[in-house]
Amino acid sequence: MYLKEIEIQNYGAIENLKYSFPFDETGNPLPVILIGKNGSGKTLVLSNILHSLIENKRHFYNVLEEVSSTNYYRLGSKHYIRSGKNHSYERITFSDNSEYVDLMIYNYETFIDNCHRADFPNVDFDNRKLKDDGFFNKMSYSADNVFAKELFLYFPVDRYYIPTWENSQNDKLQFVIDDNNYLGHSTHNIVQYNLLNNVEAWILDVIIDKMLYEEKDIRITNTSGEIEHRKIYNGKNSKIQTMLNQLLSHIFKSYDYKSFRFGISDKTYRKIVVIGIKNDGSEEELVDKFSNLSSGEIMILGIFATILKEYDRISGNTAMDFKNVQGIVLIDEIDIHLHSDLVKDSLPALIKIFPKIQFIISSHSPFFLLGMRETFSQNCQFVALPTGTIMDNIDYFDEIKNCYSIIDENYINILNTLEQYKTKFESISRTLIITEGKTDWKHLKNALIKFQNRGDYSNLDLDYLEYSEDLGDSKLENLLKNLAKVPHSNKIIGVFDNDSSIGQTYINPVSFGNNVYGCSIKDTQGFNCPISIEMLYSRDDITRLDKNGRRIYLSDEFTEKSHQLKENTSIVCNNKTLIDAQKKRTIKIVDKEVFNNNENSLALSKEQFAENILNNVDNFANVDIIGFKNIFDVISSIIAMP
Numbered sequence: 249m250y251l252k253e254i255e256i257q258n259y260g261a262i263e264n265l266k267y268s269f270p271f272d273e274t275g276n277p278l279p280v281i282l283i284g285k286n287g288s289g290k291t292l293v294l295s296n297i298l299h300s301l302i303e304n305k306r307h308f309y310n311v312l313e314e315v316s317s318t319n320y321y322r323l324g325s326k327h328y329i330r331s332g333k334n335h336s337y338e339r340i341t342f343s344d345n346s347e348y349v350d351l352m353i354y355n356y357e358t359f360i361d362n363c364h365r366a367d368f369p370n371v372d373f374d375n376r377k378l379k380d381d382g383f384f385n386k387m388s389y390s391a392d393n394v395f396a397k398e399l400f401l402y403f404p405v406d407r408y409y410i411p412t413w414e415n416s417q418n419d420k421l422q423f424v425i426d427d428n429n430y431l432g433h434s435t436h437n438i439v440q441y442n443l444l445n446n447v448e449a450w451i452l453d454v455i456i457d458k459m460l461y462e463e464k465d466i467r468i469t470n471t472s473g474e475i476e477h478r479k480i481y482n483g484k485n486s487k488i489q490t491m492l493n494q495l496l497s498h499i500f501k502s503y504d505y506k507s508f509r510f511g512i513s514d515k516t517y518r519k520i521v522v523i524g525i526k527n528d529g530s531e532e533e534l535v536d537k538f539s540n541l542s543s544g545e546i547m548i549l550g551i552f553a554t555i556l557k558e559y560d561r562i563s564g565n566t567a568m569d570f571k572n573v574q575g576i577v578l579i580d581e582i583d584i585h586l587h588s589d590l591v592k593d594s595l596p597a598l599i600k601i602f603p604k605i606q607f608i609i610s611s612h613s614p615f616f617l618l619g620m621r622e623t624f625s626q627n628c629q630f631v632a633l634p635t636g637t638i639m640d641n642i643d644y645f646d647e648i649k650n651c652y653s654i655i656d657e658n659y660i661n662i663l664n665t666l667e668q669y670k671t672k673f674e675s676i677s678r679t680l681i682i683t684e685g686k687t688d689w690k691h692l693k694n695a696l697i698k699f700q701n702r703g704d705y706s707n708l709d710l711d712y713l714e715y716s717e718d719l720g721d722s723k724l725e726n727l728l729k730n731l732a733k734v735p736h737s738n739k740i741i742g743v744f745d746n747d748s749s750i751g752q753t754y755i756n757p758v759s760f761g762n763n764v765y766g767c768s769i770k771d772t773q774g775f776n777c778p779i780s781i782e783m784l785y786s787r788d789d790i791t792r793l794d795k796n797g798r799r800i801y802l803s804d805e806f807t808e809k810s811h812q813l814k815e816n817t818s819i820v821c822n823n824k825t826l827i828d829a830q831k832k833r834t835i836k837i838v839d840k841e842v843f844n845n846n847e848n849s850l851a852l853s854k855e856q857f858a859e860n861i862l863n864n865v866d867n868f869a870n871v872d873i874i875g876f877k878n879i880f881d882v883i884s885s886i887i888a889m890p
Contacts, residue, residue, distance in 0.1 A: 265636035277606035300348035399575035443550025487568035583613035596623035687858035784875035
């Protein structure tokens, strides 16, 4: 069963949409990508399709995973009727001729007087619920239970709020259908949450069942005429693992390995591990447990492993093959939290290996759209909402036009900047230090001056990229990668904080090639957590007062619930940095939004703190710089490299 057609009138942002779902010459469904700005109706369209699936499924099962008993998954609300209109209408038809109809009206008499009944097929205009309350819905069911042999899945977006259409409290409708109409029990939930938890145990079961029940010992004669015993695996679980390993090959394609597979750690922990197989056949453990996967890898693996998990559940004796996986999969904002490489390359490739799944996907990522066009050519369809217009040329989609315009507007500036960099770096006579923060170089510059005044690091001759706008860790990393392509005779060293995953990559110095290196500061003051450069000073020095009584604060100085300063409860902070630090059980610099009872600001900015130290202002002239010794030792070792 596939979606055949959807019609929506006056529902939210959608005024009039009628769309027929595409299929190729063999009858397989083509992927459909819903595009449009936020608020254009992408999620609403998916929620309507989902609701129709649940109501179709309700006919066959007396217990639903999505809802309880006769309750609805989605609450009808007249707030969704388009402003200025009297009704909203939706009709969803399927390839097996089952159909879902939903009608909401403000005023029954006005609607009857002005509507053409033929435009609203399968609506009972004499329905009491419609007359009294303005609601009508009806499902004409599938001829047989497709839910027992095909998969139907919906992957919602992780949001901080519950959609208004979701009946999260499982409120009952005012009218109840006879329970006797429902037969059987569903073990399958269309709506998928907690993807990682759901698939991790299943993958472990697959691997263990394969090893327990599908292992066979065969004898072969080698080239020397000797008999060798070898283990092979043959069975359903073996084929499933092969399919899972194929998923890994797309997710980890950027890694320099021949192939990948799932394995199991030692029996002490019994965790799923990801293993990379090199060209020479040797293996290396890449991920020692699921929780160490990146958020993007977790999301993409969770979606497609869940598809295989559901296929395993319904497949029975069907041959385990991607081309046999059939059903409907709805994915809302598929690109969320994913790196551009995964979005553009991995996602389209994974979608393509399931030719009999009808994917209905919302996205506004230019990378995903371009990747789908590149992978599928004409065998996918882009539908712009709220109009339902088929986009034959996605180059005219707003998000892609915006990307192009940004590139066009800045291209000449980028080229000019690059030429300036090339000129500057070609003439460098000293080692150049580039920091990720606009104040970081000031601390390093001051510390080295004071060390050299004492006779330390006398051979260090450094220059600094003195700039006034923050680069950030990712921009610094990209800058270093690009600088490695520019000729220059002396070394360039990027210095990262270690309070991010990127920064922690450079705890041990990394060469980018062509005399370009990256390194990271280390915790030298016993904070016992990832740090920013200010935390190379002692607590006493960090919290020094300026002449106006302002200072920098540390997040662990405040209580967790009230965010009051522990040593003076009249001082309060509601800074987001503080809240995030306390949630993560780490320590961060707090340099804004600290107030006393008189609402006087007491926080000293990191920029002013750095200026005070660099210029030896008042109370900041004698700060202890011993915590910087390690980073200068690292810089010295890099300079000494051949």
